[in-house]
Amino acid sequence: MNKQDLVAAVAKRMGVTKARAREITELFFAPSGLIASELRKGGKVAITGFGNFETRKRAAREGTNPRTGKVINIKASNIPAFxxxxxxxEVVNRKRS
Incomplete structure (x- = not known):
């Protein structure tokens, strides 16, 4: 399922237009949406029964430029995680009948 499919499913289930469903979907999942905004502040989003969105710190490290083979320094960063x-x-692992 991609974003377009998600918007169509939300529109159908809620009985709203696709434009309205897109607004609702982007409220949560857009780069400027609620989840990303909370993660940007260093917070955590916990949705009971679904899961947790959080940021994890990735330490600075050395890497290799695949084009040149040169060793490069990669800065520390925060990455989003789910x-x-x-x-x-349980739902995902439930056997289909």
Missing amino acids: RAGKTLK
Whole structure:
């Protein structure tokens, strides 16, 4: 499922136009949306039964430029991460009949 499919599914389930469904979807998932804004502040978004969005610190390290083979320094950074909740894991692992 891509973003377009998600918007169409939201529109169908909620009985709204695709334009309205896109607004709703982007409210949460756009780079300027609620989840990204909270992560940018260093916060965590916990959705019970679904999972947690959080940031993890990645330490500075040395890497290799694949084109030149030269050793380069990579700065420390924060990366977004998602950890699935127990209920979501159970639903995904449930056998189909």
